[in-house]
Amino acid sequence: MNPATDPVDELLSLPRLGALGLQHVLVMYGGAVAVPLIVGRALGLAAEQVALLISADLFCCGIVTLIQSFGLTRYFGIKMPVMMGVTFAAVGPMVAVANVQGGTEGARAIFGALIGAGVLSMLLAPVMGRMLRFFPPLVTGTIIVMIGISLMRVGIGWAMGGPASIAQRVDITKLQAMPGGQTVVPMVENPNYAALDQLAVAIFVLVVILLIIRYLSGFWANIAVFLGALMGCGLAVMMGKMSFQQVGQAPWFGLVLPFAFGPPTFDPLLIGSMTLVMVVVMIESTGMFLALSEITGKSLSREELTAGLRADGLGTLIGGLFNSFPYTSYSQNVGLVSVTGVKSRWVGVAGGLILVVMGLLPKMAALVEAVPLFVLGGAGLVMFGMVLASGIRILSGVDFKGNRNNLYVVAIAIGIGMIPQEAPRWTQQMNPELRPLLESGILLTSISAVLLNCFFNGNDGQQALSAESL
16 A cells, blocks of 8 residues: 555455445345335335335435435535445334325325425435534543434344344233233243354354454455355355345346336425434544544544535435435444454445345345344354444543543433433323424434533534644
C-alpha cells in the first residue's frame, strides 16, 4: 500500500475484495431478507410476489451500499466501509398499513410513503448533520457500547436458532382440554430452540474463527468469519441441518423493475409517519458512522456526515421506486470491520456489487439464504463483542476521575437504552405513533447521552471525535 493512501481508500486485490465482500453479505443477509418476508406476509401477497420483494430488496441493498461506500458526488455517501440494509424501525408502521389495506393496494401505499419520506429525509439531512458537535467521545463511546449490547442479543439469538420469543409455544392440545375460566395458558418447549447439536455448530464456528485469528495472519485472518461460517456450513450439511432444496427450485435470472405493483399512492399522514421513522434512522446512523470513524481512524466532518445521512434518504427513495423499503447502515457489519481490521471502503463496494448480483440471480440469493442462523451464531459473538469492546476503548480515554458526572452520563444512558431489551412491550400503553421512537435502545441511549452530557457538561469539551472542520 502507498504510505500516502488512507486505509479507508486502499484498493485491495480482486480475490481479497470478493472474499471480504461476501463475508459482509453473509453477516447482513438474514436481516436484509427478514423485512420483505414480514411485510409481504402481512400484506397477504402471493409467494411469487414475496419473492419479488426479496429480490428487489437485495438489489436495492446493493445499489444503496454502492452509493454509501463509493459515493455519488460529494453530496451522497459517507465513503467508508458501510453495508446498507432495510431498517426494522419501519416494520411497525408498514405492518399497520398492511393490517388496514392489504394486497397490492397496501404495497402501493407503502411505496408511495417511502418515496415521499425519502425526499423529505434528504432535505432534513443537513439539519441532522449539524448534530455532530453533540457527540464527544463520552457520548460516542456510550452509544457504541449500547450498539454492542444490542447486537450481542442478536448474535445469541442466532446461536440459539432464533429469538427468545420462539423458545416456547402454546400447547394447543392442553389448551383445548382446559376447563373454562382458566387464565394460565399452557406452554410447551420448542425442541428447535437452543438444540444442543445447533449450539455445538455455533461453538465450532466460534472456535474455528478464534484459531484462525490466533494462528494465521494477513488475508486468512481477515476472512476468519467467512472461513468459520464456511466450515460451519460443511458441518451442518453433514449433520443434515442444511438443505439446498430452495437453491434448486430458484430461477437463475430475474429483472428488478420499478413500480412492479403499479403506480404508488401518496398519503400525507403515512408520509409523515415514515419521515419520523427516517429521523430515528438518521440518529442511529450518526452513531454507526461515528463508530466506523473511530474504528477506521478516519476523521468525519459535518459535510461527510450529512452526505452519509442524505444517502439514507436517497436509499429510501430508491426503495420506494423499486418495490423495496427504507435503508440504513447495518451495525453488525461495523463489528465485522473491527474484527477484520480491514478499513477499505472498497470492501463495501464489493459487498454492494454482490448484493446487486444476488438481486438479479435468485439462485445465488437462495444459496446464501440456505445458511442456518446457528452457523452465524458463533461468528456473531466475536463480531458484536468487538463493537462493545470498541465502545469501552473510547470510554477509557474519558476523564471519569476528575469529572464524576461523566459516570452518570454513561450509567443512565445505557440503563435507559436497556429498557426495550428487557421490557420489549413497555410501550403498549402509549400512543402507537411514538413506538418507533421508543423501541430502539440505540436511539434511546443516543438521545439520553446527548441530553445528559449537555446537562452535566454544557458546551465544555463538546468536541466530537472528528469535528475539526466544524
